[in-house]
Amino acid sequence: MFVSRSMTQKVVTVNKDADILEAKELMEQYQIRHVPVVEADGLLIGMITDRDIRSALPSSFYKKDAEATKKAAAPSIQVKEIMSQNLTTLSPMDTIQDALLLIQKTMVGALPVVDKKDKLLGIISVRDLLRAFINVLGFGQPGTLLCILAEEKIGQLKKIVDIITEEKISFGSVLVARYWEEGKRAVFPYLLTNNVVNIKKKLKDAGYTLLDPMEWYMDQLPKTEFKDSK
Numbered sequence: 001m002f003v004s005r006s007m008t009q010k011v012v013t014v015n016k017d018a019d020i021l022e023a024k025e026l027m028e029q030y031q032i033r034h035v036p037v038v039e040a041d042g043l044l045i046g047m048i049t050d051r052d053i054r055s056a057l058p059s060s061f062y063k064k065d066a067e068a069t070k071k072a073a074a075p076s077i078q079v080k081e082i083m084s085q086n087l088t089t090l091s092p093m094d095t096i097q098d099a100l101l102l103i104q105k106t107m108v109g110a111l112p113v114v115d116k117k118d119k120l121l122g123i124i125s126v127r128d129l130l131r132a133f134i135n136v137l138g139f140g141q142p143g144t145l146l147c148i149l150a151e152e153k154i155g156q157l158k159k160i161v162d163i164i165t166e167e168k169i170s171f172g173s174v175l176v177a178r179y180w181e182e183g184k185r186a187v188f189p190y191l192l193t194n195n196v197v198n199i200k201k202k203l204k205d206a207g208y209t210l211l212d213p214m215e216w217y218m219d220q221l222p223k224t225e226f227k228d229s230k
Contacts, residue, residue: 138172
């Protein structure tokens with residue numbers, strides 16, 4: 001799925017010469033945390049976040065004082081003084097997988113999407129990515145997620161699918177992930193039913209091990225030993 005299909009196209013933007021209070025009010029009005037900074041022709045030149053604004057304003061600004069008093073006490077700072085520049089961007093033809101990896105690598109909450117001339121086309125946030133993956137995985141429909149341990153060899157996925165389809169149950173999606181034990185894979189079918197008793201029994205009878213999906217996740221966490229400092 002391309003970024004252009006998942007990004008927010010009606011983007012709230014701000015001018016570089018605007019006061020940061022204007023940017024703050026935009027974030028509060030539209031309940032967003034990232035505002036691209038653009039020129040009059042739509043050229044992207046920076047990004048300002050709620051974290052940037054919090055760092056620039058004194059802590060007293062966020063106390064429960066009268067609004068007029070807070071604004072009077074706020075320093076006069078323009079967006080261009082605190083905005084981030086040299087941004088990591090995406091093109092509309094990048095995939096949501098590209099976006100997810102970039103967000104993880106750069107540790108940001110959103111990435112702007114630009115054309116070849118760096119003109120802003122949209123913005124894709126973690127929220128947009130979650131919505132896209134929910135749609136792709138079919139989680140918007142009632143169902144049950146199973147976690148099945150299988151040997152890492154050709155034909156295992158087909159066997160699992162055949163067992164499930166024999167019960168005339170539809171799939172929302174199927175994912176395959178690595179497992180900590182060598183030679184194993186974790187298969188995650190999302191089934192569009194809440195009645196999975198027979199399916200679980202058939203899978204176990206076929207020799208598969210079933211885990212709670214959260215148990216699989218906990219197996220992936222580092223095994224850290226904590227020592228009492230006393």
